[in-house]
Each structure stands twice: as C-alpha cells, then as structure tokens.
Amino acid sequence: MNDPSDDIVFAGEADRAQVLAHGRRLLAQSPRLAAAQAREILRLSPHDGDALRLLAQALRRLGNDEEASEVELASVEAAGHSPTLVEAAIAIQSQKLHEAERLLRPWLGAHPDDAAALRMLAEIGALVGARKDAEQLLRKALEVVPRYRSARLRLVTLLIDQNRMHDAFTLLETMLAEEPDNAGILGTKADALGRMGDYRQAAALYTRLLERMPDHSGLWVNLGHVRNTLGDTEGSVEAYRRSAALKPEAGVVWWSLANLKTFRFAPEDVAVMRRELARDDLGEDQRLHLHFALGKAFEDAGQVEESFAHYAAGNAIRKAQSGYHADVITGLVDQSLSLLKDGATGPAQHASEAVTPIFIVGLPRAGSTLIEQILASHSAIEGTAELPVLPLLTRELEQEEGGRYPENIRALSPERAREIGERYLEGAAVYRKTDRPFFIDKLPNNWLHVALIARILPNARIIDARRHPLDCGWSLFKQNFARGQGFSYDLDDIGHYYRDYVRLMAAVDAAMPGRVHRVIHERLVEDSETEIRAMLDYVGVPFEEGVLRHHENDRAVRTPSAAQVRKPINREGMERWRPFEPWLGPLKEALGDVLDTYPEAPASI
Template identity: 30%
Template structure:
C-alpha cells in the first residue's frame, strides 16, 4: 500500500470531528496489531483530523510507513510523534530503527541513547533498541538491552509475549553475545530460543557455527528430523547450511555438499539471479572509471583516516582487519555500509536511499558525476561516531572492491588493501557461506558454478584497478600471509604508513567484538588448514575446477 503522510501537527482542531477519539485509537491499535495496515492508517487520519497533536496517532502512522518500507516518511512522521511526546521511549526507539534503515547511524544512536535513558520497561522497546545498537556496532549496549528485555519477560508470568517473541529475544541476545566473543552463553541462549520454537531455523544455523562439532557432541539428529518442517526457501537455506557445517566438521564433505545443494535449490529458483546483469555492472565500472578518468586524482577529501579492506568475501579480509585493528592507531570499524549508501544517496539527489542500495549499469554512470570531495566528506560524516576517535580506522566491507574508482576519487589519501586467495578455495568458501538471505549482491553464491563466474569477473575488475590506479591498491595474498605472518604484516603496516607494533601479530588475544561471518575464526591464531581445502571435496568441485582452468587459473 502507498502510504500518504498526514500534514505535520499544528494547533489542535476541535475534537468533535471524531465522536470518540479513544475508541478510534483503540481500534487503530488493534488493526495495527492484526496487520490491517490500511484500516489502522484510515483510523489515524480520522483522529488527526480531529486532533493534530495526538502523538500516538502519529506514531502508528510512522510504524505503518516503516512497515511499507517508506523509511524516509517513517522518520519524518515519527519525528512528529517524538516532538509531541519526547519521553515516550518506544517512539524514539522506532525512530532510531528507521534512521538505521536510511543509513544515518549518528542520528540513530542519538535517538536510541535518548530512548535508553532511563532504561525502558517494555521488552519490545528494549528489543528494538538492542537491534539499533547492534547495527551501529555498540554490542555491549545491545547486550544490556537484550538482557533487560529477557529479564522482564522471565519475571512477568502474565506477559502477552508468545513463544515466538520470546524466542526472538533469546536469539538476538545470543547473536550479540557471539559478536562479543561470549560463546558459552551464546550457545545457551540459542538453545533457549530453540526450546521455545523448535523450527527456529536461523537459530539452528547460528548454533552450528559457534564451535567445531564432534561425533560425541553435535546436533545432526535434531537437524535431520527438521527437514520436513523447512517449508520456505529461507528455512531450507538456514537448515541446509547448519547440516552442511556439521557434516563438514565430522569429516563428511560429500554429504555437506548434498546439503548445500538441497539448501540453495529453492532460493536459487525464487530469486532467478541475473548474472548477465551483474557482468554489465563490472563492464560499466571498467569503461566508466578508466585510467584517463582517474588520473590525475580528483580533488577529493584530504583525510587519510580510512583503510579500506576489500576482496571477495571469505578471502581473509576479517583476518587483516583484526591484524590492523590491533595497532594502537587503528580502530577496526567492521563492515561499514556507508560508502555504498552515500553513493546511492548522492546519485538519488537526497537522503532517502535504502541502506542496501545496489549498483546497476545506470547508477554507475550517474555515480561518476558525483562531486568527489562531497562524497568523501559525506562518507566520513556517515561513519561517525563509530569512527573519529583514533587516527585511522578500517572499513572491511568486501564488496567495496566495486567502488575503488570512486573511493580513490573521493579519498585519494585513503589506503586500499585487496585480499587475494586461491580461486578454488575462494569460490568454495563463498558457496559454503550463508550470507544475508535478502541481499541481492550475494545471490551469486546460490550456485557453485556462478561463484566461479563471479570470481572471474572480480579478478578482471581488480586487474583493471591495478592498471588504472597504479600503486593505489595493495594486493595481499592470503596464502602468503598465513605462511609468513611477520614478513607480510610488516609490509602491510608499511603500506598503511603505520609503525611496527608487535601486538599486530597477537591479534587473537584482543577482547573485542567481531561482527563478521568469520568471527569464530579470527579469534584464533593464524592457521593454515584453510589453504587447499577444496581438494577434500573431490568430484563435487570438479566442474568448478574445469571452469577456472579454462579461464587460465590452473594449468
């Protein structure tokens, strides 16, 4: 439904327009709870015709706009609700949620901190705040909110929250604990979520990644028994990846690959990924940002704070971020979505672009016309307050490799590091990874051969950047890094203009949150067991090998 926001509040009108505003309000709340958004919207419009200063009617209108994915309107309308009732924590929490959706972390944190002081009483509001703090990288505050929400539900035997709502809270707390490295409690909380909702497939897949499974301690019987309950494509993705992970841990790669095929088949058909369209994006980037357009460097933002770590996912980007983040001058900011967001917003000519905007051939051409200095400043501002408290910070969003031309224009003094890993290991690791279910830029990983084709285009684009931006992109081999860490880390620090610090080799001893699919691995010392892993999979990966061999990667 197309949501039309009412006019802003002004002087209250006569309340005789609606005979009983209280009844209309109760009906609107019920309609919203039941999912009848159109009815709720119409009732709130009637209320606001009678009383422009009815804060909860504005709030409900904001919630409806947000549920219709009209995030800019949601923020506008929720501001009205907050201005009329500034102490209502649920209003500010909802506002913060949609500020996150618009890529405004600074504003979202301001709203969330206001809502959390004092700590709200509503478990639903605390759950919303936990999500905001988690998205903004404040995992300790997220854990505080989720713990408080869980405590309130556990203390209130008469709570209206059903098993699904309770399970979601336990799951959210567990995920934040996992980011914070508190694996034992995270495991317990995931199990609590599953006890309340046995078919909570997201919890099963998260639980499977927490630790290495053994013949004595695994979840395979429980997971296999759930196959018949996985009805949606998303359910199958989560369950199949959980099964695959545990079979791999038990040394059964062939069964793991069967589970992955079962997991991805339905989603592959549902999304109908258009690889040809993705190839056109790669081609547009190469033709638009050629050597002539990139040299000399444009007059962008002069800051040298950012260190961009890019590459294919699962190629060692998290490892490099943890190494650099151990340096006294560097803050590891994680996978920041802000650069793609700011590009999308400047292309759109406003600030209403979605947080996960995708590049296409048309937007590449438009992005080339963005003022570089404006883009650089907008990016830095959007990363605050998460960044800015150390001389340097890392941005480890792997798909920023698509934006290297724009990054070099906007931030010519930023350092760029591109991870390179064996093609077979890279493609297989991408295929084995459960990425965000609704993220189109990861749809290539629903098919192993498409992973190979995507890698080939990635490699060609990096070759283009190497020629168009000579000396600007430092390419680091994952295999070389794990084989000789001292030499490679010294060269890495030198490229970044950072003095040597021994603790960069002791990154695994840091007590920090890691918001990445590789969180468990990067909390370990450097290991070599991932090198050449693809050879364990035999015939299952032979077609991929032939594809890459024909492309020239293997003799």
C-alpha cells in the first residue's frame, strides 16, 4: 500500500485552493487520503473552515461519526476566525441586515457548505419574516453539521412561530436525549411550554434551571413572566426583584415590574432606574424599557409632565425601530371594504360544527382580556390565548393562492374556503386543553381579518371589544409592546389605526348585520350583568352564575391585564387619559369625528 504522503500535496507547496481541490478529488476515491490531505492543510491553518469540513466528510465516510461530529462543530467555531463572517455577525446584531446579506451571499457562493454562514443568513430571513426560506437554510446547515445546537434551537423557535408545535417538540426531545442537562435546550423547552399554555410545567423547568444557575438574571425574568400568567403576583415580583438585583441596568426587568399594573415603585427603585438611564454605555433596548418603567413610576406619583416625557422617549425609540407605516393598514382596510361591498365574503359550505371559535377582536387595551375571562368562566367555553393561527393562514394564502391578501379571498371556492377553515381549527387545537364546544381566540388584531373569518368559518362568533378612544389610545401609548403593535408608538398613528378599525367594523355591520356582537367597555363596567347576558345570548350558551364571579377563575392569563382581570369589574382604568390631555392633541386630531360620535361610528366614515 502506498504511503498517504505519496498521494497528498503538502500545504506549503501549492496554492491553498489547489490543495483543497485535490483533497475533494481524493474524497471520492479514498476518504482516508482525503482525511490526510485535510489534516495537512490544518497543520498550517488549524481554523481553516473548508479543510475542517473536508475532514469531517472524510471521517463520516470512514464511519468515524463521533470524531466527525467534533470536527463539524469545530468548523462552526472557525467562523470566529473569518473576518467576513465576524463582520456579518456584527451587522446582524446591529440590525444592518442588508449589509450582512451583502457579505454572506458571496461567501456562500464560494463556501456553500459553511454551516455558520447558512445559520446567519437564516437569521436574516427569520428577522424579515421569510420563515420558509430561513427554515430551508437552517435544515441545510444541519445537513452539514447535524449537532449544530444554535441552528437546531433557532429551528425550534422558527417552527413554533409557524405553529408547528409537534415538530418543534420532537426536535427538542431529540436534542435532550443527546444532552439531557443542557441549559440552553432546557430553557428553550421552557419557553416553548409557555407558548403552548403549559405554564406550570414551564415554571417548574425554570425553577429547576435556577437551582443550578441562581445568578442567571434572564431566567429570573422568565420565571417572573410565567408566575404572573399563573396569577402568582407576589412570586412574580420576587423573581423580578432577584433579576434586578443581579442586573440593575436591565431595563426589561423594571418594565416587567411596571407591567404588572398593580405594582408601585418605591423611591429607591426610581433612583436606581434614573442612575442606570444616565449611563453612557446603556444599549438602546435597555434605555427604552427604563423610559417606559419610569413613565409608569411618575404617573403613579402624579408627576404627569415627567411621566409623559419618559413615555414619549420610550415610544420614540420603539417607533424608530418598528418601520410602521399607517398607510399599509389603511390599504388593507380599503381592500376589505371592497370585498364586503361586492359580497365576496359569502360563507364556506359544510363547515365543521363540532367546535366553534369565538374571536374577540378590536384594539389591544380595549377590555378584551376581561371579556375573555368572563366567557372562559362558562362551562361550555375554553379560554386559550392570543393565537397566531389566523395571521399565519393569511401569509400561507398569499403563497398558495397567489395575489395579495385580502384580495385573494375573492377567488376562494366554497370547498377551498372550507378547507382553510378546517386548517384554522387544526392549528388552534394545538393550544386547547379541553373538549369544550367553544374556544376563544383573543388576538385583537384579528379585526383586520373579519372578512376572512366570515368566509372560512361561518359558525364562528365575533365579539368586537371597544373602549373610549382616548382611554384606549392613551393606554396603548404607555404600553411597551414587544412586537406586533407598531402603530402604538405614536399618538397620530394610534388615532389613524383606531379610525381605520372603526371604518372597517362599520362596513361589516352594514354588509353582515348581526354578524358581530359589540361590547362597549364602559357599558360593561356600568351594567355588567346586562352586558354579560347579551354576550352569552349571542354566543348561544345559557347564563351561568359563575360568569359573574369571573375574577375567581384561576386560569392562566398571558396579557398585561392579568392582574387586573383577577379583581371584580371596577372603574379603576377609566379616564386615565385626563391628566395627560395637554399632550394628546395629535391623537384627538387623528381620531377626528370618531371621537365625537363614540361609541357609534360617524356617518362620514
């Protein structure tokens, strides 16, 4: 047998590209020689990603899977020694996605099997909403490096975002079988359990992780979130306090305390937040969270001018990040109005009657959580959460049907509409825990999709939760939404959004009288039993005394109103805008006659 050195090229004797090409030719003929050639390159350049990938491929062919896996992971770590990939990673972290893509595309052209580069390009795709493309890139990266943990975990979150919970948990369990004590995998599982509504299991897993890592401030925040959802306000405050003590500059912790709504900051808390906000090295995200938390602190103290200044500063940062354009929503509403006018929202045929969804729509902070809590206290109705299912279906419609949503609703055949309705019910079933005949989908933004709901789910109930536009608008402006509510960071945008909402719902009333049941928040507060009975009549279930004691329901509530809906109905949240009226001019102007005619829609709309 020839000595391998007779068949390999010494790295110092030829151009690197020629040496690599020779090694790749050897791979097809003799994996043993290809491995030797790769090791020769690595002798002089130990972080050469191409050589590491060549060595891993050779080892796989030789059956040395364990060593191959280690070399594959080393090829991922080699990205840290590539100036191009380091620059791309910094660009992604700085949200300079076009710059990062400009660096990654040519790199992958020359190194198509670089798993780290594929993972980074997938991250860009996920950030811009190209989830299918991102998934394909991640799966390609995992073909190259099957145990690439970061890519696997990102794929899990991507699957969850697409409501593919079974696939996500299957991958998680595979990873945990290999690394049962890995904190990153366990943390991702806890987050996934929370998204699925298994909050008690999530809390138990976070607690288990904190026993091992008591100084992990992020885990304390996550535990606080879950405890709040479960109604354990005291435990939630304790967890947030532990996190703040570990990392006082973490604005998200202080905002989490503020977001409990019933919590009040002590003077020493305010002093710490102001001190941290004054730091020159504070990141933008930390800064905006501190502004919102201080806005709440000063509002509670009655210092309205300073409170508004902090709310405005936090919202200004959020608005710059959001890229929100009000005319996009106006355009969607205009298209929906055309569909309603033309009668293109006729119902599907033979829709399933085994289970009936109840959509609670409207603007966030309009009382939808209270309505959900009331309905979920009925023995025939299950409360779930703000389900992502319908927005996902609208994106799939664009891919499958062609054309822009919602115009493509027009071309749906009765059979196709029925099939889409069944897909919605299947997607929602993932979040259900009971077999009650009714369940609630409380995603407020679904008001934009009422035309689709009417088309694909003719049996669905639709409840429009409406609150005084100044109470609602001010509550939106001071709520630090993490995502999905880009309109809420500017008073003028809030007014236009509210106006578009009223405009569409008025058209729905005209085109489909009685299809939507409207609950005016102020009437619900003033005459609760009358409004609750009317709501139950609309849903089609008999009155039960338990719905009047909804605040005793210990179900998990995952919204900012969690603590508030666990109290009897009261007027605490009403007319909170009045002390801030001097600054609400842009909101009033944008609302126009919608404000004057509330709770009715103006004739001019």
